[in-house]
Amino acid sequence: MDKVIRIRKLTKDIPKEAKLLCETMLTELENANRPVLEAVKCSLDNSIYNPKVGYLTPGDKKVRTELNVSSVQKMARVIFMLERLLVNLESGSVNTKRELYYIAKGVIRGDRDLKPLDFADQDESDSIIDFIGDMLEVYREELNCFANDRGGQTYSQHLVVTETLPDGDRAVVDLSTLGTTPFQPKNKPQALTLKAKKKIDFCLVVESEGTAGTLVANGMTRRHNCIVMGAQGVPSNGVRGWCKLIQEQLKVPMFFFGDLDAYTIQNIYRTLKAGSAASLIRNSDFSAPEVHFLGVLPEDVKRWDLPFYNVNDRDPVEARSLKKAKDALGNDPFFQDKKNRRLSAILEWLIKNKIRCEQQSYFSVNPRDPQQVEKIILEKINKGLYI
């Protein structure tokens, strides 16, 4: 089987580390001592944000699992799943989390003694896989476990992507030749190298994939030397790695264009810019710290008289979003950092005014002009109306 493309230069030998860990556990058990598994604590209370670094990094806290009657189930599951992942690493096979869930079920079904290990749902096996990554301090992708591709549909008249294939061959994709078909980076954007045929002025990441398509269909990429990308909601690892790559290799200004609401700012934009607390150990390769928030900004609502609607705080989803925003102001180091005070001010404004304004509301400004939204975006970029 072909060798899997590496995401980063990893000095760790994962199979060796895993065997060492198991060896230690076995020796502890032989001596009737309690083995302990330790993993980086991936949560907000163990997140550090340094604006010079640009993304959330882990603190010193660890999740410590010592063997006892309550934890023996988790430990057995961890070692069982680790063995499956090692088999994949050895053979070069890759799987998604969902596939691994079913593989585990298949193995368990074939051995009656393993029945107690069975996973009731995918969340249970996912958390074990994540724990293994956090324990070995390696990316899930480095365990040959990849997420489904989602988002990152990219359009440009000037971008050329070269992909190094597992067998060493190279595939060159000139995005200008794809017409209205987007280029979508796979979940290993690190295997790609980028080249601009002409100087690219900016990269626009649009929260809504549909709106990104509209901008392109209306000729935005033909009129401007730019890259337009659809994020499709909360950016996947693929989108985050892809943005990081564009930022590093092309060094073009990057803007995020999305809704004005707590969820977008806190979950979508923050994750794209600084990564997430759940993926502390891989934010360095999966975040684009230079991305700016283009809008919708609170002042845009007034400036362009954008339609908005009130947040119904009786709606459980919206109420939860507002509560999360309040919590973020209180305990998210990203929003607490002075460098991001304009963003936290927006969150405060949203909590106070309880309104939402969607990115598509710009289409109300001059409904007869199909290029109006593009014009507003350009105006905002040129005049520096972003954060």
Place this chain on the structure above:
Amino acid sequence: MAKQITSSSTAEYFAKNLQQVGFSSPTKAVLTTLKEAVDNSLDACEEAGILPEITVTVNKIGAGSSKSSDLVEIAVEDNGPGIEADDLAKVYGEYLASSKFGRGQCTRGQQGIGISAATTWAQLTNATGVKVTSKTAKMRKAVQATIDVDIKGNKGLLKNKETIDWEKPHGVRVEFRIDGRIQLNGDGGLLTYLEGTTLVNPHLKLNYKLVENDWVKIERVAEQVPDIPSPTLPHPHTMKLGEFMTHAGLFGKIEFGKFLKTGFSRIQDATLKELVKNGMPKQLIDLPTNKLTEDQFKTAFQVIQKTELQQPSTKSVLTVGEESLAKSILRLGDVDFFSVVARKPRIADFKPVVVEVALARFLNRGGGDEPIQLLRFANRVPLQFDKAACAITRAVETVNWRAYGLQQSKDSLPSGPYVFAISVVSPFIKFKNASKETIDGSEELIEEIRRALMQAGQKLSRHIRREHKEADLERKIAHIEQFGPILINYLGRITKASQLRKNKAEAGLKKLLGRDAQAAEKDLSEAELRLQALKERQAKAGMLFSASGATSDDGGADSDGEEMPPAFEAEDGEDTPKGTTKKGAKPEPAAVKAAPKKDAAPVTTTATTAKKAEIPASTVKSAVTTTAKAAK
């Protein structure tokens, strides 16, 4: 021209407003009729010092006169003292003809409305009142008659009077034929009513046959008629000015001071001096009561209200008692375990009140997610409608039952196969309506009910906690057996370890986890010891249901107040003898319904664990032994 103003009789008023006294639907009509008849029987028996034996039959005998109703016959027969022939018309056909009105006693009936309303309903829907058979001890033959209500004149009309032979030495039998619908189960069901009545009347022997069901015979579990405390005078702080003046009117021209002393509780000579000190004109004390002006009444009333008076006496309240409640609850079905609390009489809003609570988990009632069955009682009468508005319901909802191991959503009734029976007894219960369906509770009363519930909850939690510990041990043992070998096996696969190493690691693992299991066993035995201690205290306190079946009458209190909220610790420690028991405990009187299950030998922990896990007890035992040995 102005319309002529007419006046109506009391009977006329109630005939037009029967919904106010419990006849608002065909279903409620059947229940209310039954309830009024049974209440009357119980009150009569208690007043005469007779242990009640009541027989009830309810049958559908045809179609009702009104749409979607049946013709229902309700017959209630008692062994009470009987009613003199001359009084029959008054008792069954005249409104507000009561021997108990405003007496300040804890009787079920108070105003003399209910049974006359039932007669009126029968008359309105079936054109015939109630058929009564009565015999007193002095009568050689029984008198039988049909009684109608003369609605215009508020009088009972005796019809078809005859004397008949009746084998009973004394008693009353009433037969109502009314339009109605029979509902057996649920909050407004007849069975729920009969069960509730059974629970709070341990001295009642009840036989009933409802529709086509078999006869049910419930034996009494108390051999003493409750001693109804003598009536109490009203406390001046419980009255409004108008009531105060009306009350004074009953005393005629006696001196005002004398009226205060004889018409109210807690007013003596010293109190009068205190009243004068607080601004009551001295000459008022000596004035004849009927000569007082409205202003003088008002002045006197205001001074009395602002003067601190001794709390009213609590001697007038009647309690069922923990022992009787404990015996009685076993008559309701297969009880898994239960907890009873009878609070001491207290004063709430200057009225004496006693709250008693029985919480029981049943083996075959309700599901885990269904709300508990709440049985509410006021003066030992089940309250079956408008649950949400009742002070008792509010009190139950505001207790945090999760703390005692029960499931509960916020501000709701807890859920699970439990029956919560809460009885409030007071000579002055304030109801929200004339049909006495809901108690109108002040914060003070609700707090008193909450305290009783919390005490009972604490005792219940001993059982629940023991179960949790048992489940914990079971889970831990299962974990050792199930996951230990997998862990070793996969560690061995990754490290390619030899079988020898794996065996050694397995031995080490068993040793480690065995220690954990031992700790869980210790937790369980501690929980069991605490439960046992509770049962022993209960046995000491005179409860008949200790695990060993020991009995004693020396009273006592549960001194183990460590789980109590601090506010209740000192007070309740001395306050209330407590008792709980477990299914399997044997009640003293032998003839108890569903006795075989209750008489089963207490199960051991290990056996229970094994049963639940559906694995032989021996397997569990051996697992524990193995791990214990390994630990050594």
